[in-house]
Amino acid sequence: MANQLSQLDQVFAALADPTRRAIVMRLCAGEASVGELAEPFEMALPSFMKHVHVLELSGLVQSEKSGRVRTCRLSPEALVGAEDWFQHQRAIWEARLDRFEAYVMKLKKERAAAKQSSKATEKTTNKPSKRKGTE
Amino acid sequence: MANQLSQLDQVFAALADPTRRAIVMRLCAGEASVGELAEPFEMALPSFMKHVHVLELSGLVQSEKSGRVRTCRLSPEALVGAEDWFQHQRAIWEARLDRFEAYVMKLKKERAAAKQSSKATEKTTNKPSKRKGTE
DNA sequence: TCTATAGTTAGCTTGATGGCTAACCAATTA
DNA sequence: TAATTGGTTAGCCATCAAGCTAACTATAGA
Known part of the structure; x- marks a missing residue:
């Protein structure tokens, strides 16, 4: 290692x-x-x-x-090893982006829910759009 | 550049x-x-x-x-740029492996053809097997 | 066997890298 | 306003990296 x-x-x-x-x-x-x-x-x-x-x-x-x-x-093994390192980092990076997006979505949802409860009964649970690329 | x-x-x-x-x-x-x-x-x-x-x-x-x-x-752009370099090299490397294999196949074929012409009429054009991995 | 070729070894110089300490701002916080 | 915190600048040192020349070894070819 x-x-x-x-x-x-x-x-x-x-x-x-x-x-x-x-x-x-x-x-x-x-x-x-x-x-x-x-x-x-x-x-x-x-x-x-x-x-x-x-x-x-x-x-x-x-x-x-x-x-x-x-x-x-x-x-080429060493070359592949280095390439793997990048792919690993990218995986972590992208997972983080996903978590971040999930977090934003959760915030949006909560805000929407807060609005709902204040406005009492009005159902507008708009589905979040899918990933919009790698940024 | x-x-x-x-x-x-x-x-x-x-x-x-x-x-x-x-x-x-x-x-x-x-x-x-x-x-x-x-x-x-x-x-x-x-x-x-x-x-x-x-x-x-x-x-x-x-x-x-x-x-x-x-x-x-x-x-992450710089990281991606470096990763691209690896992928580019790998593409060249793999293309070369393919060409090498094609070359070997051609040799085999020619040898078979030579044998055929020397043995006159005997048809044994055995199909070459597909890629057998990366090495 | 002589000569040319292909690479190797040794040793030098110069500049970059990676670490340190000491002293120094500039925001926060008490 | 004084003290603390978070970072920065300056300058030192040891080691490594990248280049060179000169001289050498060993194989191939004439």
């Missing part, structure tokens, strides 16, 4: 750099050697290798050396 | 810190003052404020001061 959290740290930190995001995007399209990956960047190779290394540490990328060429591929 | 990219940088960098993720999670459940937010952490207040500031710069959090208390709330 704590380990998983620090994994999230590493994944987000890895993705905070545009070079590394570009590498991930490239690898989504298929595996590639370090040289192929590095080619579009102006950076010196050792600098570039650091990025690859960060991606490996984060679990986003795996690599394997065969002969003198190191081939990198995406290992 | 470039601006949006650097926004992604900032959002991911903001989320790379467990304190800041905790703040975001807390704010998913509803707005809170700086003091309320800081309460669970052992950190000195100025240090904590830095985290809040980073979150504000990233666009994940908005805040407003009324009297002497500053109230923070989530501004």
